[in-house]
Amino acid sequence: MATGPGIKSEWIEAENIVVRFSGDSGDGMQLTGMQFSDTTAFLGNDLSTFPDYPSEIRAPSGTVAGVSAFQVHFGSSAVFTPGDRWDVLVAMNAAAFKADFPRLKRGGIVIANAAGFDRKGLSLANFPEGANPLEDGTLDGYTLYQVDFNKHTADSLKGIPLQPKEVARSKNMLVLGLLFWMFDKSMEFTVAAIRDKFLDKPDIAEANIQALKSGWNLGENMEIFTTRYVVRPASLPPGTYRNVHGNQAIAIGLMAAAEKSGLGLFLGSYPITPATDILQELSRYKSNGVLTFQAEDEIAAVCAAIGAAYAGKLATTTTSGPGLSLKTEAIGLATILEIPLVIIDVQRGGPSTGLPTKTEQADLMMAFYGRHGEAPLVVLAAKSPNDCFRMAFEACRIAIEHMTPVILLSDGYIANGAEPWRFPKADELPAIRVQFLDRTNGPDNTLLPYLRDEQGVRPWIIPGTPGLEHRIGGLEKEDKTGNVSYDPQNHEKMVRLRMQKIQNVERDIPLAELDSGTTEDGLLVVSWGSTYGAVKTAIRMLRNDGLGVAHLHVSYLNPFPANLGDILGPFQKILVPEMNSGQLVSILRSRYLVPAKAFSKVQGQPFTTEELCNAISEHYNAK
């Protein structure tokens, strides 16, 4: 398709571009964005995407509350975030412009649908009477392409027998065609996708393809379009890639762990934003025997999972903050029972109902300490959409091999964000060791349900095993026998045994390694969870500028990697950026007595690279 520079067009080579497709909920921006992303991925760019929809299901059309956007950041070098600001804003109406113009890069491009900036559109977006940002000088210094997409779509589809509504709905494909022209991307992947999607509706398929091509031709023929951009393929590691969302990656990770452990997968869950996708995704895999249970509430969901774990399944429960609050008592039960249980918390803004569709990392302390009594468990965090796969698998492996609940923290940002993933082959994944006890393990043919191996792990004994009938429960139990015991010395011993068992997990996880930099650097930035991409990007930029800053990312939070203290030790300055008021930093300071400082943001929004760069260099330069 690439035709080389046209007669009139000027070519500009760019390393990275962020496009924000923004429109009314009914404008099809998610689909447009995804198609654009798929094509850029197929053609070898690295990318990261982020959908941004309103929390209301059907907000009034044409209003700012009803704006739905899809953001894609693609580049010829590695891309770790969906981007702070955009180079190109596609605004399908005045409301979309109002919502997303503030974060358009200075001098950036606006592609505006003129039909959405009529009197009605401007008024719904609450622009003052008579004001139109496309005409009043707001865009001085920017590049504005103003096209009536509605009219062009109607014109291009003359002769195809369609209802006016269906014609109007095709305008997003016209926009997409124009973008493909602008970035010199082949239309063939989208054409194939459209044909596939509308197999039994050939008229609709033709209309969409026609609109797509018309969009390309619009760029080719209209005088106003003078500039095209080239973003060369990135030098990604060779291999086979797919696109994956964080929540999808978690579902795949759980299924992979089930397969690799030979256990049936059980998910007990209750719908909650932004974790629901995992339940929805797994409920599709009936043919693989995945058991999904939509319980009456969060508590029933985790308790059913505890029952399933007791009976020998790989049992998981998925939730977000309010649900984790409700599950805490049951998680304490799983802790004292010492059974494998994977709890996935896709964090959102809190406290209480908080910001359901916005992101935050404020459940870390809760994951560490949010149970009554001494109730240690394993805490992990995923750092990117595709890392959700690795950490979900790890959560299952550790839960099973160490007979413990594991909390995996994700968040709304990576749950909904997507990126290319060089997925592993099944046989590259490690086997997960499962052994159900099938005979007595104590002297004189007795059973000791809490007899521990060298890792401090008790046996998994499932009902139905002849001769091993025994009772377990939430009351404190006697060492080894598991019988109820109120003995003071025994209680302290059991508390310590359970703690030691969790501490022993450190022998079974990778050592921490600097992501970049060396111990000679003047400042160490420590990140966890979804801030990884933004921190990594900021550190790269600062190091390119000659700043001596190192970066450590922590995926295994409890226990920490055994060498974490050794890595932190030499640094005189440590900065811990978190989307909370400073939770990991408190734990690091108390655990390792290091001079770590917090850089906090609690706005329901991810860090921008820019604010991280500023904070890091400020701290670096501080006396």
Add this chain to the structure above:
Amino acid sequence: MMQLAFTEPAGKLSPKDFASSQEVKWCRGCGDYSILKQVQTIFPDLGVAKEDFVFISGIGCSSRFTYYMDSYGLHGIHGRALSIASGVKMANPELSVWVISGDGDSLSIGGNHFIHTIRKNFDINMLMFNNQIYSLTKGQYSPTSEKGKVTKTTPFGSVEEPFDPVALALGAQARFVARTIDSDPKHMRDVLLRAHGFRGTSFVEIYQNCPIFNDGAFELFSDKHAKKEQIILLEHGKPLVFGDAQQMGIYFQNGRPRIAPLGDPQFSEDDLWIHDETDRVKAVILGMFSRMVQDGRPFPRPFGIIFAQEGETYEAMLYAQIEAVRSRKAKMDLDQILSGTKTWNIQ
């Protein structure tokens, strides 16, 4: 490991084989002893391998039951036994799952799980020991305590109306509802056998005397003389009769139950209520007897199988659906799951 695998002793099990090594620590005279004994008595004859029995309990005096049965057992957290049990049953439908709970555990803190587990119809047997009091916390009123109950938290009497657990279970679309009492071991054994044999959630309310905090709560139904006037022993296909000489009956006229002596000329013979376990409408009315009064006389309390009608169980439908999907859609291997449908190569 040099241990030999444990093998089941040959021959039939006895009730003793279901008694665990743990000392039973209920109060002297507690009705729980009788329930434990009846369960241990019937278990050898149920045709279930010992290792396939699982007891799940919540919190309260009743819930200690789990520790005293030599079977698999999980003593859970307050109100959640049914949820844990549903997970066990989904994970392994072959197990015979028994839930032990009390009136506070089931109907107060666990009320949500009570209605939904019953509605979903897992094949589990739920024995709810109703003593109309919180005993383990030493005497506070419960959701089944009568209005006006004086307890430590209601020194001037409680101001709320109680639940009738039978009515509540039926309201939650229960398919098996029965009531029995600790003081009538044979009746309890019969009811437990029926509960075990029923496929679906079997809800059994057991009136259980707490001699410490609510002694005599069910005296009317346990006293040898009083009970004849106060209870109806339900039998499928038999009329609802009671009284010292079984001389009283329940008639059903104009859509309402009426108490009358047998042969009362006001009623025709056809109006005499014949118990039909499968009649849900009449079961609901039986569930209301506990709060019905005729000319100042409370209705007698029905005991026995109030309602029993099998339907498909949750776990059976869950696995049937998996089989149905498998018959038209092959299992995906892990590589297919990992790759999804759209991939691309980078050289």
